[in-house]
Amino acid sequence: MDLRIVATIGMALLFGVGLAFAAPVTSLPDPAHGKDLAGSLCSNCHLVGGGEQEHANADIPSFREIANQEAQTEGTIMAHIVLPKHPMPTIPLTKSELADLAAYIMSLRNPE
Ligand code: HEC
Numbered sequence: 001m002d003l004r005i006v007a008t009i010g011m012a013l014l015f016g017v018g019l020a021f022a023a024p025v026t027s028l029p030d031p032a033h034g035k036d037l038a039g040s041l042c043s044n045c046h047l048v049g050g051g052e053q054e055h056a057n058a059d060i061p062s063f064r065e066i067a068n069q070e071a072q073t074e075g076t077i078m079a080h081i082v083l084p085k086h087p088m089p090t091i092p093l094t095k096s097e098l099a100d101l102a103a104y105i106m107s108l109r110n111p112e
Pocket of ligand 1: 022035037038041042043044045047059060061066069076078080081085086088089091101
């Protein structure tokens with residue numbers, strides 16, 4: 001086989017493998033995805049965003065209230081989702097979904 005063809009195929013394979021590995025490395029928490037998850041998984045109980053949602057339970061803190069609790073961080077939010085206090089149910093989530101949700105909730109924190 002012509003050496004140049006071999007080199008071209010080699011480059012194409014390397015490039016493809018490179019792309020396949022690039023995706024997980026760049027997956028930082030994505031608050032926009034967290035917002036989507038919150039809208040489908042959490043909005044039955046929590047007031048999730050700003051205005052668009054009308055019904056939420058008055059006894060359950062809104063995500064804005066949760067974000068603005070003193071000393072709240074992504075870590076404490078994730079802990080409360082993984083080990084919820086009654087009556088909040090345990091919701092099965094992947095690590096990256098948890099991080100996305102926590103990043104979204106913290107994005108509602110007022111600047112100090
Ligand atoms: C069935 C209703 C219900 C659903 C669904 C629900 N929650 Fe909750 N959640 C609650 C209740 C009730 C509390 C308050 C528990 C307490 O502290 O007394 C709570 C508390 C929390 C807290 C802790 C607030 C604090 O005091 O720091 C976080 C964080 C939280 N929820 C996040 C979520 C997220 C994220 C989702 C969606 C993935 C979700 N919840 C879905 C009912 C719910």
